[in-house]
Amino acid sequence: MKTYSKIAGIGKYLPSHVMTNQDLTQYMETTDEWIQERTGIKERRYAEKHKETTTTMGAEASKVAIQRAGISKEDIDFIIFATLSPDYYFPGCGVLLQRELGITNTECGALDIRNQCSGFIYAISVADQFVKTGMYKNVLVVGAEMHSMGLDYSTKGRTVTVIFGDGAGAVILQPTTNEAEAILTTHLHSDGTHAEELAMISPGSHGGKHLGTETFGFPENDSPGEIFVTQKMMDDGMLYPNMNGQLVFKTAVTKFPEVIKEALKKVNMEASDIDMLIPHQANLRISAFVQKQMGLPDEKVYNNIQKYGNTTAASIPIALCEAFEDGKLKKGDLVCLAAFGSGFTWGSALLHWAI
Ligand code: UT7
Numbered sequence: 001m002k003t004y005s006k007i008a009g010i011g012k013y014l015p016s017h018v019m020t021n022q023d024l025t026q027y028m029e030t031t032d033e034w035i036q037e038r039t040g041i042k043e044r045r046y047a048e049k050h051k052e053t054t055t056t057m058g059a060e061a062s063k064v065a066i067q068r069a070g071i072s073k074e075d076i077d078f079i080i081f082a083t084l085s086p087d088y089y090f091p092g093c094g095v096l097l098q099r100e101l102g103i104t105n106t107e108c109g110a111l112d113i114r115n116q117c118s119g120f121i122y123a124i125s126v127a128d129q130f131v132k133t134g135m136y137k138n139v140l141v142v143g144a145e146m147h148s149m150g151l152d153y154s155t156k157g158r159t160v161t162v163i164f165g166d167g168a169g170a171v172i173l174q175p176t177t178n179e180a181e182a183i184l185t186t187h188l189h190s191d192g193t194h195a196e197e198l199a200m201i202s203p204g205s206h207g208g209k210h211l212g213t214e215t216f217g218f219p220e221n222d223s224p225g226e227i228f229v230t231q232k233m234m235d236d237g238m239l240y241p242n243m244n245g246q247l248v249f250k251t252a253v254t255k256f257p258e259v260i261k262e263a264l265k266k267v268n269m270e271a272s273d274i275d276m277l278i279p280h281q282a283n284l285r286i287s288a289f290v291q292k293q294m295g296l297p298d299e300k301v302y303n304n305i306q307k308y309g310n311t312t313a314a315s316i317p318i319a320l321c322e323a324f325e326d327g328k329l330k331k332g333d334l335v336c337l338a339a340f341g342s343g344f345t346w347g348s349a350l351l352h353w354a355i
Contacts, residue, residue: 004182005131005139006354009071009172011064012321013057014308015047019148024162027153035162040284044165044309046148053087057168058144059100061317068355069172071138073101076172078136079110080127082119082143082313084342085150086112089203097142116198117280117341118188119143119313120169121349124337125186127173128349137175143313144168150200152240160241163283165309169317180332181354185266187259188347194251197244198342202233252286252340257293259348260338267350271295273334275353276323280339281305281315290338302328312341329353 020043021032035041047057058081066073081094088096094110115122120143127139147164151157176182196210233239256279264270271294279287284305291301302323311318316337323329333353340346 001177003132003134003175003177004179004184005128005173006176006178006181006183007171007351008174008354009065009067009069010170010317010321010324010355011061011066011068012167012169012318013060013064014167014318015045015052015057017046017048018043019046019165021162028158028161029155030158030162038283038285039163040303040305041163041309042306045167047146047166049149052146054083054085054144054146054168055087055093055096055100057146057166058083058093058097058142058170061144061168061170062097062101062140062142065140065170065172069138069174071172073103074105075138076103076105076140077108078127078130078139079108080113080123080139080141081110082113082115082123082141083145084114084116084119084312085145085147093144113313115313115345116343117282117310117312117315118339118343118345118347120316121186121337121339121347122188122345123313124171124173124183124349125188125347128183128186131173131175134175139173140170141173142168142170143315143317145312145314147312150240152237156237157240159245160243163310165311167308167311167314167318169314169321171317176354179352181352183349183351185263186347186349187262187266188345189255189259190343190345192343194247194344198241198248198344200239200241202238203229248341249283249286251344252282253289255340255344255346256286256290256338259346260290260294260336263336263348263350269334269350274300274336275333276329277301277336277338278316278319278323280341281308281319282310282341324353324355331355
């Protein structure tokens with residue numbers, strides 16, 4: 001009998017502090033009207049500085065997912081943590097989450113995924129392979145982000161800063177032999193030729209490579225111990241995320257439908273078979289475009305970017321959890337997840353809802 005994986009539990013965590021578009025106008029030249037018209041976002045959540053972190057938010061979401069799966073934290077045999085805004089440069093959030101949850105079982109491995117907006121799709125795809133092969137029985141998959149600590153709040157950074165928000169989502173993946181509650185297929189893609197078009201390139205080892213003649217203030221001599229962070233990088237805002245928004249937008253609207261169709265084709269299904277599409281919440285206009293391309297009615301596409309902004313790796317599990325909590329998903333429904341973002345990386349997953 002074939003073994004699949006299924007989502008056995010799901011949780012989310014959103015910090016309580018609401019940052020409205022109007023609030024952002026205190027720091028930069030922007031308007032509520034511009035943000036809503038270009039992105040659909042009305043407000044986003046910001047974590048409580050010095051108290052909450054990417055890991056602690058991930059832990060809160062995980063506790064709910066663990067409880068809903070009816071397991072104990074010690075049953076978890078593998079952790080996969082997707083984020084682009086980790087607590088530390090290293091070690092990654094996976095081990096920090098293990099500690100935060102008080103998991104003392106050292107048989108439990110922890111893996112960090114760095115695939116930005118498609119991080120959660122990559123993470124469940126990896127978890128799916130481990131469960132299908134029988135290697136693990138309870139994989140905790142987390143997507144969490146704390147963007148608010150690392151954005152440029154001056155007018156220079158407004159295009160990027162207004163779109164991002166904080167939050168976390170988590171699922172537990174378990175084995176099943178019942179296809180009617182299983183993850184059916186996952187599809188992962190990448191194209192590194194556009195790596196710098198949506199990136200935070202410093203601190204890093206690049207030393208100006210990939211970036212033409214620009215050295216970003218790295219010393220020109222051969223001394224060892226090159227500095228990682230230079231004053232010039234700080235002055236140039238290179239310690240913040242930078243994005244070629246229009247290129248990302250144009251590429252996203254082609255890749256989303258492409259990768260959704262690829263997944264449907266793999267399992268001999270049609271777009272009309274989808275009960276709920278949960279696209280990565282990047283921009284409401286991108287979601288609307290994808291919905292139109294796929295010919296799906298409003299009730300079959302879930303969006304919550306209006307309330308939470310773009311929470312990158314956390315956006316899909318947060319939306320999936322909220323759709324479930326709102327009673328919009330029932331057992332057996334065909335759910336499609338899809339994402340596109342920095343890398344560029346993109347992916348999709350098709351699954352039958354199991355809870
Ligand atoms: O999740 C990861 C993947 N990310 C995405 O998928 C994001 C994809 N890209 C986008 O969603 C859009 O490109 C943005 C929402 C980021 C930007 O929207 P846009 O319609 O592409 O705006 P733009 O960057 O072309 O800027 C248009 C104008 C510019 O002014 P001028 O040059 O026409 O006078 C900008 O300076 O809007 C201005 N602008 C703003 N104005 C007020 C840019 N940001 C803002 C702002 N408030 N926050």
